[in-house]
Amino acid sequence: MExxxxxxxxxxxxxxxxxxxxKILPVRAELDEKxxxxxxxxKDLADTDLxxxxxPEEYGGLGGGCFELCLVxxxxxxxxxxVAVSYAVNSLGSFTLLEYGRQEQKRKYLPDIASGKRLAAFxxxxxxxxxxxxxxxxxxxxxDGGYLINGAKQFITNGGxxxxxxxIALTDKERGIRGASxxxxxxxxxxxSFGRKEKKLGIRASVTRELVFEDCxxxxxxxxxxxxMGFAMALRLFDRSRPGIGAQAVGxxxxxxxxxxxxxxxxxxxxxxxVSFQAVGHMLANMAADVEAARALVYSTARTxxxxxxxxxxxxxxxxxxxSDAAMRVTTDAVQIFGGLGYMRDYPIEKMMRDxxxxxxxxxxxxxxxxxxxxxLRKKKVF
Ligand SMILES: Cc1cc2nc3c(=O)[nH]c(=O)nc-3n(C[C@H](O)[C@H](O)[C@H](O)COP(=O)(O)OP(=O)(O)OC[C@H]3O[C@@H](n4cnc5c(N)ncnc54)[C@H](O)[C@@H]3O)c2cc1C
Numbered sequence: 001m002e003x004x005x006x007x008x009x010x011x012x013x014x015x016x017x018x019x020x021x022x023k024i025l026p027v028r029a030e031l032d033e034k035x036x037x038x039x040x041x042x043k044d045l046a047d048t049d050l051x052x053x054x055x056p057e058e059y060g061g062l063g064g065g066c067f068e069l070c071l072v073x074x075x076x077x078x079x080x081x082x083v084a085v086s087y088a089v090n091s092l093g094s095f096t097l098l099e100y101g102r103q104e105q106k107r108k109y110l111p112d113i114a115s116g117k118r119l120a121a122f123x124x125x126x127x128x129x130x131x132x133x134x135x136x137x138x139x140x141x142x143x144d145g146g147y148l149i150n151g152a153k154q155f156i157t158n159g160g161x162x163x164x165x166x167x168i169a170l171t172d173k174e175r176g177i178r179g180a181s182x183x184x185x186x187x188x189x190x191x192x193s194f195g196r197k198e199k200k201l202g203i204r205a206s207v208t209r210e211l212v213f214e215d216c217x218x219x220x221x222x223x224x225x226x227x228x229m230g231f232a233m234a235l236r237l238f239d240r241s242r243p244g245i246g247a248q249a250v251g252x253x254x255x256x257x258x259x260x261x262x263x264x265x266x267x268x269x270x271x272x273x274x275v276s277f278q279a280v281g282h283m284l285a286n287m288a289a290d291v292e293a294a295r296a297l298v299y300s301t302a303r304t305x306x307x308x309x310x311x312x313x314x315x316x317x318x319x320x321x322x323x324s325d326a327a328m329r330v331t332t333d334a335v336q337i338f339g340g341l342g343y344m345r346d347y348p349i350e351k352m353m354r355d356x357x358x359x360x361x362x363x364x365x366x367x368x369x370x371x372x373x374x375x376x377l378r379k380k381k382v383f
Pocket of ligand 1: 089122123124125129130131132154155156157158200208358361362363364365366367368371
């Protein structure tokens with residue numbers, strides 16, 4: 001399929017592919033095995049300016065948008081979705097600042113994020129608040145010219161590795177969903193520490209940790225936007241970031257498809273390559289169609305967002321749901337095509353299947369996102 005990429009898009013895609021093949025491929029099994037944060041690769045991505053692909057040029061970025069970001073995430077995920085999410089969360093941790101931050105805040109943080117000097121992360125999830133983010137308990141109470149933060153966030157990607165955290169906390173417990181606000185919290189702020197590092201099924205090259213706030217005082221100027229805007233900003237953030245998870249899923253599925261085709265051409269059974277069996281060919285055909293359909297939806301959603309559209313909740317949810325379900329189907333079938341070897345850790349296929357599962361869970365489970373799609377369809381009076 002021809003997607004008519006412009007020069008910047010072709011360049012960032014090629015740069016990401018080169019890093020994926022030259023730097024990530026040789027170490028991906030080791031990163032997965034050791035569950036290590038890929039600092040060396042993050043440095044390589046910083047050296048090529050790809051960390052700032054979505055940041056405007058005036059803050060030191062490449063000036064791209066959601067689409068360019070998706071192209072990079074897809075290429076990295078084709079080789080390792082764990083590295084890709086460590087990269088992608090840098091944007092998740094920056095989008096709220098980019099869209100709602102004050103000029104001084106943007107000048108203070110964005111150039112460092114663009115250059116890779118400081119990594120960003122985003123934290124809303126808590127033990128009691130997963131799909132139901134309105135159940136958060138972390139508080140940020142005005143005190144001594146700042147906000148005193150108390151509580152804990154769980155499952156935070158890049159937790160402990162990132163330097164700048166956008167967190168959502170309650171500034172007014174009584175107001176529920178309208179009482180939440182967004183804050184920038186820097187690593188090393190007194191009262192801010194890191195708890196348990198999770199042991200995961202997949203995306204093991206990424207780090208998922210608990211954040212702990214115990215009387216952590218952040219200056220008043222670290223609030224993003226106004227008090228009470230936290231949830232609205234978080235929902236908007238996810239609308240913007242979900243195509244990135246779709247791109248992660250597309251890259252994963254593409255990598256699995258390529259590996260399956262390669263294997264099916266080489267594996268001989270009953271005197272012929274297994275690709276010549278119709279049953280295998282049909283699986284590959286379904287996989288190829290899934291990948292292309294998911295890619296088309298993710299790209300057109302990203303382009304819609306970059307065009308300045310006001311409401312893209314439904315498109316964004318559809319792109320994430322469709323692509324992640326497709327990635328799960330494609331990686332599962334890829335394991336099937338590899339037969340017994342697909343189940344062995346000597347081959348990358350089982351890792352791709354493990355990695356794919358998370359795309360159906362984070363940034364809104366696919367059940368929650370189907371609720372979003374249903375509610376948007378109702379608003380449009382489709383039913
Ligand atoms: C590896 C990893 C990385 C993550 N990174 C981050 C991060 O960087 N920052 C961050 O803030 N969070 C992060 N998360 C949290 C993630 O977004 C949540 O795990 C996710 O939103 C689901 O919440 P939950 O795990 O509490 O599941 P629950 O909300 O408890 O859901 C359990 C099940 O119930 C279903 N369910 C719940 N409510 C409904 C409903 N109303 N209708 C239908 N079904 C429903 C769900 O779909 C799911 O199947 C991460 C999670 C993981 C696993």
